[in-house]
Structures are given as structure tokens and as C-alpha cells.
Amino acid sequence: xxxxxxxxxxxxxxxxxxxxxxxxxxxxxxxxxxxxxxxxxxxxxxxxxxxxxxxxxxxxxxxxxxxxxxxxxxxxxxxxxxxxxxxxxxxxxxxxxxxxxxxxxxxxxxxxxxxxxxxxxxxxxxxxxxxxxxxxxxxxxxxxxxxxxxxxxxxxxxxxxxxxxxxxxxxxxxxxxxxxxxxxxxxxxxxxxxxxxxxxxxxxxxxxxxxxxxxxxxxxxxxxxxxxxxxxxxxxxxxxxxxxxxxxxxxxxxxxxxxxxxxxxxxxxxxxxxxxxxxxxxxxxxxxxxxxxxxxxxxxxxxxxxxxxxxxxxxxxxxxxxxxxxxxxxxxxxxxxxxxxxxxxxxxxxxxxxxxxxxxxxxxxxxxxxxxxxxxxxxxxxxxxx
Numbered sequence: 204x205x206x207x208x209x210x211x212x213x214x215x216x217x218x219x220x221x222x223x224x225x226x227x228x229x230x231x232x233x234x235x236x237x238x239x240x241x242x243x244x245x246x247x248x249x250x251x252x253x254x255x256x257x258x259x260x261x262x263x264x265x266x267x268x269x270x271x272x273x274x275x276x277x278x279x280x281x282x283x284x285x286x287x288x289x290x291x292x293x294x295x296x297x298x299x300x301x302x303x304x305x306x307x308x309x310x311x312x313x314x315x316x317x318x319x320x321x322x323x324x325x326x327x328x329x330x331x332x333x334x335x336x337x338x339x340x341x342x343x344x345x346x347x348x349x350x351x352x353x354x355x356x357x358x359x360x361x362x363x364x365x366x367x368x369x370x371x372x373x374x375x376x377x378x379x380x381x382x383x384x385x386x387x388x389x390x391x392x393x394x395x396x397x398x399x400x401x402x403x404x405x406x407x408x409x410x411x412x413x414x415x416x417x418x419x420x421x422x423x424x425x426x427x428x429x430x431x432x433x434x435x436x437x438x439x440x441x442x443x444x445x446x447x448x449x450x451x452x453x454x455x456x457x458x459x460x461x462x463x464x465x466x467x468x469x470x471x472x473x474x475x476x477x478x479x480x481x482x483x484x485x486x487x488x489x490x491x492x493x494x495x496x497x498x499x500x501x502x503x504x505x506x507x508x509x510x511x512x513x514x515x516x517x518x519x520x521x522x523x524x525x526x527x528x529x530x531x532x533x534x535x536x537x538x539x540x541x542x543x544x545x546x547x548x549x550x551x552x553x554x555x556x557x558x559x560x561x562x563x564x565x566x567x568x569x570x571x572x573x574x575x576x577x578x579x580x581x582x583x584x585x586x587x588x589x
Contacts, residue, residue, distance in 0.1 A: 216240040217290050217310045218274035218414065223247065223265050224309060226412040227426035230256035232305030240309075244269070280415040284389040285404075286314045297323040300433050302459050308412045308430060314388045315408035322379060322408065326356035327499055328431045328456070330449040331365030331441035332474050339365055339442035339474065342466050344372030346439060349492030351378020355499075358383065358435050360427065361400055361409070363393060365441045365449070370403055383434070384411040385427040386419040428452040437462030437499040439489060443477035450477050457485055462498050464489045519562075522547065526555040527564055535571030 217240050224231035234243045234254050246254060247269035253262035281288060289295045290310040297320045300307055313319055329347050331339055347357045347369040357373040359366040361382035373380035382403045386392045388411045391400035403409055412430065413423070425448060432438055432455035440463075443449045456463045463486040468475025482488050489495050519527065522545075529544035529552075530536060536544075542552035556572050559565045564578045 212241060214278075214288065214290060215274045216244045218277050218288055219244055219269065219272045220309050221312075221412065221414045222272040222274075222277070223268045225426070226308065226423060227306045227429060229305040230254075231309075232307060235309065236305060277414045280389070281312060284314070284415065286312050286388055286415065289313050289319060295320045297434055299323065300430070303429060303433050306429060311410050311412060311430075312388045312414065313408060313410050314404045315406075317379070317408055319381075319408060319410065322356045322381060323358075323434050325354065326358050326381065326435045327495060328358045328435040328438040328452060329365070329369035329441060330359055330428075330431065330438060330452050331443055332447055332449065333362050333364035333366075334474070335364040335368070335442045336468075336472070336474060338468065340368040343368035343441045344375070346441070346466070346492055346495065347372030347380070348376040348378070350495065351376040351380070353492065353496060355379075355496070356381060356407075358431055360384070360424075360431060361391070361393075361396055361403070363395065367396060367399060369441075370399060374402060374406055379407050381408045381410060381434075383427055383431050384409060384419075385413070385423040386411060387413050387415045387417040389415045390418070392419050424448060425451055429455045432456040432461060433459055435461065437464060437495070439464045439466065439495060440478050440481060440486070441466045442468060442472075442474045443481075444473055445477050445480065447477045450481065453481055453486065462487070464495060464498060466490065522551070523555045523558060526552055527559055530565060530572065530574050532574070535568040535573040537571050541572060 220231070220235070220240060220243065233256070243254070247266055250266045253259060257265065278288065288310050291301070291307065295318055311319070327350055329343055331343060335343070343365045350357050351373040356379040357369055358381045359369045361367070361370065361384055370380050370382060380403055382400055384392065388409045391397045400409055411427070428448060428451045432452050438453050438456040438461060440449050440453050453463045463481065465478040465481045465486045465488060467482065467488055467490070468478060487498055489498070526541060526545045526547065529541045538553050538556065539549050541556070542549040545552055556565055560567070563575060565572050566575050
């Protein structure tokens with residue numbers, strides 16, 4: 204079963220090992236790092252003593268899978284489905300995946316035309332609950348659309364709920380999105396997202412560690428999340444219960460030194476409990492795309508200051524605003540009373556009252572001054588006159 208020395212031997216060996224070593228298997232990754240893929244394949248072919256870290260039973264299973272593997276057939280099936288295999292060291296390989304160490308993928312099966320390496324350089328993960336609320340779906344889609352409009356690639360897992368909303372938001376904005384699957388990229392899962400994943404493959408990228416035709420398992424979903432975390436500059440969690448798989452992605456991002464963000468939800472919602480737990484730790488609270496871009500973007504990509512609307516009275520000088528505030532809500536007041544309340548001289552108060560009259564805020568009433576009806580109504584509504 205040796206592929207050493209054959210044309211494409213390194214590629215064939217890696218493809219074979221995707222049938223043998225499960226995603227995220229650090230023992231297998233250590234063998235590849237220390238011995239090289241061709242030597243690991245040779246040892247499996249000989250079926251001798253287990254390599255370090257593998258029990259006899261586990262090694263026997265790996266040997267059996269290696270003997271049944273047909274890497275050339277996998278590559279042919281992939282080509283027929285428009286899928287390519289990208290290995291570490293290839294021009295298209297995203298270098299940030301190397302941060303996973305021995306848990307690094309043996310390679311990635313990629314469906315779609317764009318360069319994975321180039322897209323991953325400016326990407327953000329948006330993940331969350333499968334059984335999300337309307338609020339969660341809205342926030343995921345809105346964030347993804349905003350990121351896409353600003354030239355960011357939105358990465359998610361192709362699942363129901365938040366993942367699907369994020370992919371659709373990016374696609375709807377005419378932007379870029381990547382789905383990272385826990386199965387063969389030629390066999391979309393979940394089945395209900397077959398059309399969505401096909402659309403992603405046409406406009407973006409669908410990637411995964413498992414060879415053509417392979418099926419997902421619960422553990423593969425969890426291990427897939429480390430790829431999402433490592434591939435991107437940061438992870439945004441939109442709705443997640445305490446045991447949500449999206450929290451695995453967020454914690455992997457934290458371990459890798461990536462930005463981790465959470466969108467808050469109602470305090471009474473169990474679907475936001477996991478997000479709130481993240482926010483009590485090292486995650487950063489975000490509410491819109493500007494918050495996300497400020498965190499993951501380049502220097503200078505700052506979120507705007509958070510302010511309410513600028514009201515006409517906000518444009519008044521502070522001393523004039525103080526005189527305006529000194530007038531009673533009902534009835535009139537004498538200039539000396541207004542001056543005392545505004546903590547200024549009476550002549551100064553009178554001068555500012557005439558200024559305020561010209562702006563439509565106050566009017567003379569006998570010997571006193573009062574707010575105009577328009578000013579009273581606008582103060583109640585939170586607006587200035589005019």
C-alpha cells in the first residue's frame with residue numbers, strides 16, 4: 204500500500220489518511236508531523252506494532268480502514284463533483300490553520316472557485332443555535348449582510364438556524380460566504396439545506412475534512428468547529444444555550460487567540476444563556492457590524508461613537524442651555540428667579556432669554572418669561588423646536 208515515490212505520492216497518502224484518521228486526532232497529527240504521511244501510510248500497510256498513542260484495537264481498525272481506502276477513486280469522485288483537495292504547503296492552504304498544531308486537518312476538500320487562502324484572510328465566523336428564535340435569525344442575517352457589504356467573508360457551518368441565516372444574509376447581500384461541513388462536501392448535510400449549500404458552492408466555498416461520500420457524526424460536528432475558529436479572524440455567537448456546539452467554536456477561538464464576540468439576548472431566554480456566559484468571560488459584546496469590524500478589522504476601522512440623535516438644543520452654548528433649563532415647565536418666571544436657578548447674573552440671563560426667544564424656545568409673558576408651547580411639546584417628545 205506504499206504510495207511513496209509514486210506520482211502524486213504525498214497527495215495520495217494524505218487523501219488515504221482522510222479515510223483512516225478522524226478529524227482533530229492529535230495522535231495521528233503527531234505521527235504525520237514526526238514521520239511524514241508516506242511513512243505513516245507504510246506502517247499502516249504493514250500492519251505491524253501500533254504507533255505510539257494507539258491501542259491494539261484502535262490500530263487494528265485503522266489498518267483495516269487503510270487497506271479498504273482507495274485514494275485515487277476518491278480524487279476521481281471529487282473531480283467529478285467539482286471538488287479539489289488542498290494540502291498543507293499548497294498555495295491555496297490557509298496558514299492560520301497551522302495554529303491548530305497536531306489537530307490541524309490533513310487537508311481540506313474544497314468545492315467552489317475562489318481561493319480559500321485569500322478568502323480566509325478577511326473572514327469572520329457567525330455561529331449559533333440551530334433552534335434559534337426570530338431575533339437570532341434576524342441578527343445573524345443582518346450581521347452577515349453587513350459584513351459581506353464591507354468586504355468580509357462570512358464563515359459558518361451550514362446548519363439550520365443561525366448558520367443558515369448567516370449564509371443567506373451574506374448571499375443576499377451579494378457577498379462571500381464559506382460553509383464548513385462535518386461530512387463529504389459532495390453530500391450536503393442537513394438534507395434540508397441541499398439547495399442552500401449548492402448555492403454557496405456556486406457563489407462561494409463549501410469545505411470539509413472528510414472525503415467524498417462520508418457521513419457526519421456528533422463528534423465530527425464538534426471537531427469541525429475548530430476549523431471554523433482557526434480559519435477566521437474572530438467568531439460571533441448569536442444565540443447559544445449553555446451546551447450549544449457554537450460555544451465550542453467560541454472557546455476554540457479563544458484558545459487560538461482569535462477574537463470572540465457575543466450578541467446579547469433577553470435575560471429570560473435560555474437560548475441566550477450561553478452567550479451571556481461567554482460575555483461574562485473574555486468575549487466582547489457586539490450589537491452590529493460596526494462593532495465586529497472594529498474588533499477584527501485593520502487599524503482605523505473604528506465603530507462610530509454611540510450617541511442619540513443630535514437635537515437642536517444640543518447645539519446651544521452650555522450657559523444658554525442652563526438658562527433654558529431654569530424655566531419652569533408650566534407658567535412664567537421672573538428674570539431674577541431664572542438667573543438664580545441658572546446660577547448666573549440677571550443681565551446675562553436676560554441676554555440669553557432674548558437669544559432663546561429668537562430661536563423659538565421662550566416668549567415674554569408680562570414681567571416674566573415662559574417656554575413656548577412648541578418648546579414644551581418638543582421637550583416632552585425629546586426634540587427641539589423647529
